[in-house]
Amino acid sequence: MEVYMVLIARIAEQNISWERAAVILLVIAVLAALCGALYFLRKRLRGFPYEKIDCLLTEREAKFYALLDPIAEECGFRVMVKVRLADLIRVKQGRKDFQSWFNRIKAKHIDFAVCSAKLEPVVLIELDDRSHDQKDRIRRDQFVDRALAKAGVPILHYREYSPEQLQKDLQNFL
Incomplete structure (x- = not known):
């Protein structure tokens, strides 16, 4: 949340329109969500505990x-x-x-x-x-x-x- 507040303050200093600022924040939020999702998905896939069995039968x-x-x-x-x-x-x-x-x-x-x-x-x-x-x-x-x-x-x-x-x-x- 603090990161967004800092970004908003910097955007205000740069005289960027609120529409453009909203788009920038939205892009940053989407990228952050994608990075988080990829991190958890990669961790989950890597952690699958399965392996092939040698034979269907004892x-x-x-x-x-x-x-x-x-x-x-x-x-x-x-x-x-x-x-x-x-x-x-x-x-x-x-x-x-x-x-x-x-x-x-x-x-x-x-x-x-x-x-x-x-x-x-x-x-x-x-x-x-x-x-x-x-x-x-x-x-x-x-x-x-x-x-x-x-x-x-x-x-x-x-x-x-x-x-x-x-x-x-x-x-x-x-």
């Missing part, structure tokens, strides 16, 4: 995928990984509580979606580990299983598996 999921994908292909299926639950099922239209139900599925994902050649979900697969024994994870899995069952989408859970078991299970969906 080591265990990658091993399972390497086994599942060729078996699924033999059956005419395609395998998608880490598919968002809200991209597999949706809340029925016209519900007043739509947002509440959508919020429950929007941030969850399924490990593997086995799809038809037309990309219609045929069966979903969750690769369960010890984390699925935790209370919150059990509740999450129960909710997801109920939601999928209500929507008519089958889901398989595997802790242990064999190529023969996967082949047999997928052939049930032909």
Whole structure:
């Protein structure tokens, strides 16, 4: 604020018209705002804490995928990984509580979606580990299983598996 007062005093000393003085002050204010915005934007962009991940899948999921994908292909299926639950099922239209139900599925994902050649979900697969024994994870899995069952989408859970078991299970969906 003091800077503006000094500028106004100097402008008055120079016998510059008030219109011209207003334009000069406006230009100075806009330049100051732009400099401030650029400073904060540059600082913000430089501070982004993101980096590329090496693989979409954990080591265990990658091993399972390497086994599942060729078996699924033999059956005419395609395998998608880490598919968002809200991209597999949706809340029925016209519900007043739509947002509440959508919020429950929007941030969850399924490990593997086995799809038809037309990309219609045929069966979903969750690769369960010890984390699925935790209370919150059990509740999450129960909710997801109920939601999928209500929507008519089958889901398989595997802790242990064999190529023969996967082949047999997928052939049930032909």
